[in-house]
Amino acid sequence: MTTEKRRAPAGAAVLRGEITTAIRRALMQELAEVGYGRLSIEAVARRAGVSKTAVYRRWSSKVELVLEIVAAAAHGKLPVLDTGTLRGDLALLFQAVAHALRHPLASQIIPDLLAEAARNPAIDETLRQVLHARQQEVGGRLVTRAVQRGELPADTDPDAAVDLIIGPLYWRLAIARAPITDTYLGTLVESVATGLGAEPAVPRPRGAVAPSAHA
Amino acid sequence: MTTEKRRAPAGAAVLRGEITTAIRRALMQELAEVGYGRLSIEAVARRAGVSKTAVYRRWSSKVELVLEIVAAAAHGKLPVLDTGTLRGDLALLFQAVAHALRHPLASQIIPDLLAEAARNPAIDETLRQVLHARQQEVGGRLVTRAVQRGELPADTDPDAAVDLIIGPLYWRLAIARAPITDTYLGTLVESVATGLGAEPAVPRPRGAVAPSAHA
DNA sequence: CAACGACGGTACGGTTGCGTCCCGACGTGT
DNA sequence: ACACGTCGGGACGCAACCGTACCGTCGTTG
Numbered sequence: 001m002t003t004e005k006r007r008a009p010a011g012a013a014v015l016r017g018e019i020t021t022a023i024r025r026a027l028m029q030e031l032a033e034v035g036y037g038r039l040s041i042e043a044v045a046r047r048a049g050v051s052k053t054a055v056y057r058r059w060s061s062k063v064e065l066v067l068e069i070v071a072a073a074a075h076g077k078l079p080v081l082d083t084g085t086l087r088g089d090l091a092l093l094f095q096a097v098a099h100a101l102r103h104p105l106a107s108q109i110i111p112d113l114l115a116e117a118a119r120n121p122a123i124d125e126t127l128r129q130v131l132h133a134r135q136q137e138v139g140g141r142l143v144t145r146a147v148q149r150g151e152l153p154a155d156t157d158p159d160a161a162v163d164l165i166i167g168p169l170y171w172r173l174a175i176a177r178a179p180i181t182d183t184y185l186g187t188l189v190e191s192v193a194t195g196l197g198a199e200p201a202v203p204r205p206r207g208a209v210a211p212s213a214h215a
Numbered sequence: 216m217t218t219e220k221r222r223a224p225a226g227a228a229v230l231r232g233e234i235t236t237a238i239r240r241a242l243m244q245e246l247a248e249v250g251y252g253r254l255s256i257e258a259v260a261r262r263a264g265v266s267k268t269a270v271y272r273r274w275s276s277k278v279e280l281v282l283e284i285v286a287a288a289a290h291g292k293l294p295v296l297d298t299g300t301l302r303g304d305l306a307l308l309f310q311a312v313a314h315a316l317r318h319p320l321a322s323q324i325i326p327d328l329l330a331e332a333a334r335n336p337a338i339d340e341t342l343r344q345v346l347h348a349r350q351q352e353v354g355g356r357l358v359t360r361a362v363q364r365g366e367l368p369a370d371t372d373p374d375a376a377v378d379l380i381i382g383p384l385y386w387r388l389a390i391a392r393a394p395i396t397d398t399y400l401g402t403l404v405e406s407v408a409t410g411l412g413a414e415p416a417v418p419r420p421r422g423a424v425a426p427s428a429h430a
Numbered sequence: 431c432a433a434c435g436a437c438g439g440t441a442c443g444g445t446t447g448c449g450t451c452c453c454g455a456c457g458t459g460t
Numbered sequence: 461a462c463a464c465g466t467c468g469g470g471a472c473g474c475a476a477c478c479g480t481a482c483c484g485t486c487g488t489t490g
Contacts, residue, residue, distance in 0.1 A: 037252020
């Protein structure tokens, strides 16, 4: 019988966590530096100070390596937000997103992978799970609560709301790569809130012509 | 004297436009299919049914090739918009952007190049000229006119306005790659307009709790 | 009509990365 | 204390691509 129990790997015959960690870190840096397209296992191993075999023992292919690590890194980043007001929720969410995208690694890796997702179904699938679905969920909850509070119209489309919430911030941080100030975030909160259908926080100041003063 | 005038290239010794065109088309397809990172001159030439030399005679490097062609393709795409109302301008702009991004080539190439721009200064520079500057200009004009009409507050920040205008649409089309309907575009116009500070088109319907309706 | 000269295509060496195989090293469990 | 079994590392053959040099072809110009 060869079905007897094999001895469990032990001692030196077990994966060393430090090396796994080094590979993870090297992958992130390499991904940010050259992008998914040019990413090579060889370069990752080189940067990690590790042999290629060390990588192949852990992940069997480039896409598997990237997906596992990226998915893990993207988990547990969004706060449970419930501040009691739409604007509070938005401000908190924006802070979290801005914080995450300020990491140079994230701000380079995420757009790169999102672009790659357009042609790689496996990446697309993973990103939809760890990013899109999460956003839809968080955005959906945010909208739902605001509707229940009466801050937003009952027929607010959560789908469109998510676009309006995440779009401008993503554009500015990841695409335009323009600086962000607290003032800007404050303005954005107000814009998005009113854009979604909330009452303006303050009576709208008008420009040269002031139709609201006619009442 | 060797400074005499050389005979101008003529006959077979002149670049054949058909081949240049074939290379341009092949580049676009290749760029959409594998992305800038994996793009190889060899594959472009192969797809164009042309020799590598034909490519190298016209462009000396990969980045030059991509930049020249992409910059050319991005020119003259945005309409001169002045419909007389903020919402009209927005609707027209959205239609144009949506139309452009519906092209499969554009919707794959643009995010890819934008991601690449984060690590390639030459690409960044070019894209800023052909995309960002243009958007800022168009968006700035749109906002300025709306302010003059009294549709928007005088202190509207054109910079933030551009983010709010382009962000959601870009997100949905290029990143989320969700379908777009005329209804959606209409909702988006209204959201962005009010988000920018315009008066709502219709009195805001409130949800379950309606503090404004208690009067 | 003949010479010109850049054309497009092939062939080439060099570089890089892939995925695999083999080897000595090493820490644990018997 | 020894045998076990996986570890990490280096080496290998293979494939793709880069950028260049060369070569015969072809239309125009004098």
